Amino acid sequence: MSRFVSIEALRLACGALPGPDHAATAAVAVRQATLTKPPGSLGTLETLVGWLAAWQRRPMPQMERVEILVFAGNHGVVAQGVSPYPASVTAQMVANFSAGGAAINQLAAVAGAVLRVVPVSLDRPTDDLSQAPAMDEANFLDAVQVGHASVRPGTDLLCLGEMGIGNTTAAAALAAALQGGDPGDWVGRGTGLDDAGLRHKQAVVAAALQRHRAVLGDPLQVARCLGGRELAALLGAMLAARQLGVPVLLDGYVCTAAVAPLAHLAAGGLSHGWLAHVSAEPGHRRLAAALGLSPLLDLGLRLGEGSGAALAVPLLRAALACHAGMASFADAGVDGPAANGPR
Numbered sequence: 106m107s108r109f110v111s112i113e114a115l116r117l118a119c120g121a122l123p124g125p126d127h128a129a130t131a132a133v134a135v136r137q138a139t140l141t142k143p144p145g146s147l148g149t150l151e152t153l154v155g156w157l158a159a160w161q162r163r164p165m166p167q168m169e170r171v172e173i174l175v176f177a178g179n180h181g182v183v184a185q186g187v188s189p190y191p192a193s194v195t196a197q198m199v200a201n202f203s204a205g206g207a208a209i210n211q212l213a214a215v216a217g218a219v220l221r222v223v224p225v226s227l228d229r230p231t232d233d234l235s236q237a238p239a240m241d242e243a244n245f246l247d248a249v250q251v252g253h254a255s256v257r258p259g260t261d262l263l264c265l266g267e268m269g270i271g272n273t274t275a276a277a278a279l280a281a282a283l284q285g286g287d288p289g290d291w292v293g294r295g296t297g298l299d300d301a302g303l304r305h306k307q308a309v310v311a312a313a314l315q316r317h318r319a320v321l322g323d324p325l326q327v328a329r330c331l332g333g334r335e336l337a338a339l340l341g342a343m344l345a346a347r348q349l350g351v352p353v354l355l356d357g358y359v360c361t362a363a364v365a366p367l368a369h370l371a372a373g374g375l376s377h378g379w380l381a382h383v384s385a386e387p388g389h390r391r392l393a394a395a396l397g398l399s400p401l402l403d404l405g406l407r408l409g410e411g412s413g414a415a416l417a418v419p420l421l422r423a424a425l426a427c428h429a430g431m432a433s434f435a436d437a438g439v440d441g442p443a444a445n446g447p448r
């Protein structure tokens with residue numbers, strides 16, 4: 106696929122997204138009506154099958170090729186003391202992912218998914234977003250491109266995740282910039298800040314919003330100035346998934362904030378994504394509500410690295426198994442509702 110040569114070229118691509126295959130969803134509904142259950146009784150599981158069909162563009166969706174993409178990046182804003190952990194942990198955790206020792210390795214195995222970790226220039230942290238734009242345009246577009254090129258055609262379901270010490274500060278700044286309100290309300294404890302740390306992080310995010318106030322009306326400039334390389338890559342991957350007909354499970358706060366610009370650039374820009382879970386980071390619930398996303402799971406997770414997205418995969422497998430494997434009323438010899446209803 107061609108490179109994004111400018112922010113304007115990226116903006117054009119974000120504004121020209123293919124829509125869903127409504128006929129595929131309709132075919133799912135027709136089959137569902139024949140299956141041995143009261144109509145609608147599998148609730149969201151039924152909706153999920155229709156959604157998979159719409160974006161895979163086929164009446165009988167598949168989940169053979171499930172991939173988890175975890176993008177990693179480093180953040181200059183860590184110098185402000187916004188995370189309890191040092192920036193070195195980002196690369197160390199990438200090594201841990203490669204060695205199979207992280208939570209996401211175990212969850213990917215449970216989900217029957219292939220895990221791919223994509224470090225995005227870890228040796229070049231972004232600039233401190235409270236002092237300067239996090240990235241210049243070339244670096245931002247490069248990171249978007251990395252994400253865009255990482256999505257493989259033919260993937261049945263893509264789980265997006267990230268790793269980056271300091272990136273809940275970027276997520277909060279992005280969410281505040283895109284959605285408005287008191288910047289402090291978008292800030293949480295991330296990996297575990299204490300009360301004083303939280304107050305300091307709120308001040309850093311408020312300062313960042315103030316510094317970049319001139320670009321707050323432009324979602325892509327917001328992503329460049331207040332985001333990070335792994336967040337830009339997530340945005341690129343979300344765009345590529347839409348273009349390639351790949352449904353997406355979104356992970357936590359960082360993931361959702363990273364792709365939020367797409368919702369601001371195109372109506373229904375995130376409709377090929379389903380929010381896998383709502384994280385314990387309070388801004389996530391707020392952002393999900395603002396974007397009209399309903400999480401499948403609410404488990405108090407605050408890990409990132411795609412963990413919540415991986416956990417939702419078995420739910421989708423269950424939904425498909427019912428859809429593909431259940432007998433119809435006719436085949437099983439089960440009576441439908443009585444013609445006159447109960448007396």
Ligand SMILES: O=C(O)c1ccc[n+]([C@@H]2O[C@H](COP(=O)([O-])O)[C@@H](O)[C@H]2O)c1
Nearest residue numbers: 188269271273295296357358359384409
């Ligand atoms: O996405 C979330 O909801 C989330 C909430 C809390 C922590 N994280 C993860 O923790 C890291 C960022 O935390 P912090 O405190 O360094 O900003 C980063 O690697 C994220 O994957 C992620």
Ligand SMILES: Cc1cc2nc[nH]c2cc1C
Nearest residue numbers: 190194268296408409410
């Ligand atoms: C140890 C550790 C693991 C992580 N995984 C995702 N973010 C993380 C942050 C830390 C600090």
